[in-house]
Amino acid sequence: MTFTPFRQIGTPTRSGIVAVCDHASNHVPDGVELGVTAEVLEKHVGWDIGTAGVVERLVRRHGMAAHLATLSRLVIDLHREEESAGLIPEVSDGILIPGNIGADREARIEAYHRPYHAAMASWLDEADPALILSVHSFTPRMEDRGEPRPWEIALLYNEDDRAAQHAMKFFADQGLVVGNNEPYSGRQLNATMNRHAEAHGRPYCAIEIRNDMITNETGQARFAKLLAQMGQTVVHALAG
Template identity: 55%
Template structure:
């Protein structure tokens, strides 16, 4: 199933695993001009680099993947309505003049993109209740506005429900990885999609951030897809 808003890979099954990638695409719909150089659309401010390929490789044997179809610069789908950054006017030091759209413009994008995306996602989850939801993201090794490099290969985020997170952190550390517990972001703050679709319904979930240099090429994507598939199976087994 595919629309401009999302693409569903595989068939969701009850008791399976659903991978959700809210920042999988850098697509800008017709009629929107962000007013930025084209090369910025291939950088982390516009898309979670490597995530779509990892999610696609994870699909199969009870795992499906839900990939957003629009850039986070058009509408950040992993935000709450009214939350700063939903329509960023500046991202990592870059001005986004096409997002100076006022209250009416923001409301129009919510109605056209955000609301139908999350309605369709919830309908899919209700149709085949998963054993685990995986919110898959990637993060840049360092921000342009900060010289300090980020040491974690992977971060695990959570808000109130840390059931799956605690299992996952231990499994990843056992592999010798440097794992961020609520790093490089805190799930108390940046967990909107999982708050909406997982915590609000009691569904176990993992909110995962992989450092982009780990999944920037096919070899890394294959390695991490296998690792994430194995991790998710281990978490489900232990829940």
């Protein structure tokens, strides 16, 4: 049976809010040998810890629809351009990924990257959303660099910061420590939203949640509720 690199849950409402999650899974498809342990796949290098739980709750409890990845970012990083050097990482946060050395780049792009983004493009065209929530998470500190990351949630953007500015104010008003293009800048890494949002003039929030805050169901439910409330606030602000 052919492996599908995405799943879509919920039913989009035209001019509603939808969510996308590029790093929702740490699954390695049959036929791909990364040469890493299961422990490595459970780390943040294997996926965005906690994001699938947040996004699934956005669908179940808050009426959104979502497009989620079904494979590990170590197989191929769906949040990179096809030509990116980090698309199929040989080292991630100081961890060697031996199975990616000499990997068939074009075969992985054709099997996973292109179908994922083609499906997202069609889905967004049909949904015609008022706002896209792109949900990611980040580790409190990198293993190969010791600097702590104090932000609890952050917004990333490249050229279009319309929604991000409203979202940052919303989260700050909730008492959260909010990052502005942290822990890295959307001006350097914003591939999925550059392609599917900015290129089409669609408002979006590229959200980074510190993963120690969403490792359990309580945290995931809390942040799903916050994201849903933020989304509604942003949509109303943009409409005004």
